[in-house]
Amino acid sequence: MGKLSIYIVCLMLILTASCKVDSKFDPIINEDDITVKWPDYFPAPAYDFSGNPITKEGFLLGKKLFYDPILSVDNTISCGSCHQQFAAFAHADHKLSHGIDNKLGVRNSQALFNMIWNTSFFWDGGSKHIEVQPIGPITNPVEMDETVQNVVYKLSQRADYKSLFKAAFNTDSITSQLMLKAIAQFMGAFVSASSKYDKNRIDPIANPFTEDEKLGQTIFESKCASCHVPPLFTDNSFRNNGLDEIFSDSGRYLITNINSDMGKFKVPSLRNIELTYPYMHDGRFETLPQVLNHYSSEIKQSATLDQSLTNGIALNNTEKQQLIAFLKTLTDREFINDPRFKEAN
Ligand code: HEC
Ligand code: HEC
Known part of the structure; x- marks a missing residue:
């Protein structure tokens, strides 16, 4: 199809009100654009961000948290330690995940992408929601072995996090819920559809x-x-x-x-x-x-x-x-x- 006919088809679809903005999938990456896009042959996502509107500030806070070992008990392991971008956010070449004190987990780290289409999380579906899921690794004794309460305490002691939460959620109090929402904004944006x-x-x-x-x-x-x-x-x-x-x-x-x-x-x-x-x-x-x-x-x-x-x-x-x-x-x-x-x- 030529450009003109694509344009016409799209125009027809707009007229029939089914040509969503999403369907104009453009895999070219603009570093400043955190809009979550997918091709029109993808189904409707299970998680739609309506209760957690994605913003640049929320996304960047989620990114900082994802890569920050402050989420683990001895500040050594981050989410990114077991979920590496070059391996599509799986843990490259690790049979079972390695966490705190190099303790061995019981399962293979999952790759992370297209998670807004997930209807459950983990190999056994033990978590239902992308905003709740990180509690699993944070509190798992062989992963990050930390308590959510203490993570929130550690974050609230830091001036940089205080201003990042303020920018993202316009609040002076750091809560676990907002921390989880920020991580969900970051991970939820992982769309793999450019193969x-x-x-x-x-x-x-x-x-x-x-x-x-x-x-x-x-x-x-x-x-x-x-x-x-x-x-x-x-x-x-x-x-x-x-x-x-x-x-x-x-x-x-x-x-x-x-x-x-x-x-x-x-x-x-x-x-x-x-x-x-x-x-x-x-x-x-x-x-x-x-x-x-x-x-x-x-x-x-x-x-x-x-x-x-x-x-x-x-x-x-x-x-x-x-x-x-x-x-x-x-x-x-x-x-x-x-x-x-x-x-x-
Ligand atoms: C009956 C459903 C079913 C069929 C049919 C099936 N798979 Fe799977 N596949 C699974 C399940 C379930 C797992 C995960 C199993 C586990 O880890 O316990 C899996 C895992 C895999 C994995 C490992 C993925 C990972 O991330 O570790 C690969 C690769 C794979 N399948 C390829 C294939 C290919 C290629 C075919 C066709 C030849 C196929 N599968 C047919 C259900 C299926
Ligand atoms: C020690 C390694 C390790 C760390 C640290 C870790 N993970 Fe994981 N992750 C895993 C393993 C292993 C699984 C599979 C667990 C299972 O099935 O029981 C997993 C599964 C997941 C899943 C489910 C994916 C799906 O498709 O169902 C998500 C999402 C995830 N991790 C995000 C995170 C976040 C966010 C953090 C930081 C708060 C984190 N992980 C920290 C090893 C780790």
Whole structure:
């Protein structure tokens, strides 16, 4: 389509009142612009900022908090220690997260992006809301091992934070609620939608897939997309994808206490999957070929195994290679280099 016809289509859509500002997705980054944008083929977000309007001051305060080790008991670990931008905010090359005193967590750090579409947080969905979620890591004894109350106390002793909270929320008193709102403004703005996959989806002529990527996409759509549903590459559900017969981590069951949830974990997004190794809730696989071998020949039977995986997913070597070529189109280098999210020097 030429520029003119795009313009006309958009004009028609405006006339039918469905061409949101959001749909004019422009992945080009303007460092001063903290508007949260996404392409029109994304669904409506679950979190809409209406109760927490995003402002430049709130976003910058959230960013400072995210990268500040003051949130941990001995002021050594920040959110950013386990969520690194170059790894799409996962913890690069760490099987299980490392926190306070180098204590080992029980789970693999999750990548952070497109979280305003999340209907729950954590591998087991143990938190429902982006504004409540940080209490988990702050108070977890092997992560930051701090109390929210003491973080608020430490922040209120600092002149710089006093003026930043004042600028963001026009208040003289620092509260945990406002701290959590600021972090949500920062993390909520992490939108990853500028991968080759997206560029191809928006304009396939200008951004064509290679033959392998195309074939990989077809395989993906028939064998993986029932759970890893595009364009977010998750359906937000909890499933058992056959990693174990006996579960050392009960997953979703820990939250619901329902037997049929035993060993089920959140279907993770596969966007940026090239960068977020190791894989699975316990980081057991180092590489994508290992993940594909799991699906093709190592599925473990158990009562809660997803029915679609009972016989595994047949994949020959060529298909595996093509699938990986497609998965790599989901890497979003603009997101991992976005200066708005970068730790200040
Ligand atoms: C010691 C490492 C560590 C630190 C520090 C840490 N996290 Fe995490 N983060 C993790 C791990 C591990 C998980 C997965 C936890 C689980 O499933 O039980 C996670 C999960 C999350 C999620 C859920 C993502 C999703 O898609 O469900 C968010 C959001 C998050 N962390 C934000 C933060 C914030 C904000 C901070 C700072 C207040 C923080 N993290 C500090 C390791 C860490
Ligand atoms: C029945 C649903 C289902 C199907 C089908 C499925 N997956 Fe998954 N996938 C999951 C779940 C659930 C997890 C997380 C499991 C865990 O960590 O316990 C996962 C994890 C992954 C991970 C690791 C992600 C990370 O961040 O650690 C990759 C990579 C992956 N799947 C790729 C694929 C590919 C490729 C296919 C098709 C060949 C596929 N999946 C088919 C449900 C599914």
